[in-house]
Amino acid sequence: MKQREWVTYRRLPDHPVEVMRAHFEGHIYHPHSHETYSFGFTEFGAQEFDCRGASRLSAAGMVMAFNPDEPHDGHSCDELGFTYSIVHIGTGLVTELLSDQAGRPAGPPLFTEPVLPDSLLSSALRRLYAALTGPAAPLAVDEALAATVSAMVHRGARPPLTRTAPSGAGTDVAQRVRAGLDDRYLEPLSMDDLSRLTECSRFALYRAFRAEFGLAPSDYQRLLRLRAARGLIAAGHAVSEAAAATGFADQAHLTRWFRRCYGITPGIYRAAG
Structure with missing residues (x-):
């Protein structure tokens, strides 16, 4: 990591919430997704990323909104880099926070635009970040979460019916x-294995999976392994143990992919709880 690049990360002990603030210049995110809703705002510079089949740009003051399991990558637009903060919020908590709001569409919210040039949402996310990382009372943290999620949904989300039915x-x-990868992601699967599972040619299944989920099957399998490793690390397991238990060749292999997809090392993540 360059000296001018830095990352701070925190996991809340009593909420399914994680928060990161970082400055990147040369770091390039590998295509990945999160199990959570992820709301971020760019503070300085600009970052470019691919999402939903198009190139997106988030400049200073803009807000980013990623749905659960929505693939994206990311990199700086120039040598000065970019600074941003992002909050990952568990889907169950988002549903709970919205459960009593009148007029809200049934089902989980869907953000149809991954970049929102909205100063009010940017301000709400700044206040939420301050509450999550500063000396705030538990009640103030809960209130900031509820207010920010509500603002994000009412200003940036659309009814789930906008999603094309499979x-x-x-x-x-x-x-x-x-389904096969979900069940057997720890196994050393080959394209022939998946071909037998689906009774489909290797090329056809690869093309279908990329078209449906925005990732190659190998990227999705690695993502499942990374998520499993995150869970083990958060539970207190050593990074080396998590690597061995989730199909990575060794700790260095896990560390390399952890940073490519999450922007931090497993050690930083372990210390963040």
Whole structure:
């Protein structure tokens, strides 16, 4: 990591919430996704990322909103880099925070635009970040979470009906590949294994999976392993133990991919709780 690059990270002990603030110049995120809703704002510079089949730009003052399991990457637009903060909030907590709000569409919120040029949302996220990382009372943290999630949903989300309903043979193949990977992600699967599982050619299943989920099957399998490793590390296991238990060749292998996808090392993540 360059000297001018830095990261701070915190996991809340009593909420499914994680918060990161970072400055990156040369770091390039590998395509990945999160199990959570992820809300961020760019403080300095600009970052570019691919999401939903298009290139996106988030400059200073802009807000980013990622749905759960939404693939994206990211990198700086120039040599000066960018500074940003991002909050990852568990889907169950978002549902709970919205449960009593009148007029809200049924089902989980869906953010149709990953970049929102909204100064009010940027201010709300700044206040939330301050509450999550500063000396704030538990009640103030809860209130900041509720207020920010509500603002994000009412200003940036749309009813879930805007999501295209799955259909077609390609979708069926992709869903079967995903189910197989979900069940057997620790195994050293090959494309031939997936081909036998889906009764589909290797090229066709790869194309269908990329079209449906925005990731290659190998990227999705690695992401499942990373998520499992995160859970073990958060539970107090050593990084080396987490690497061995989740299919990585060694601790260095896990560390390399952890930083490529999450911007931090497993050691920083372990110390953040």
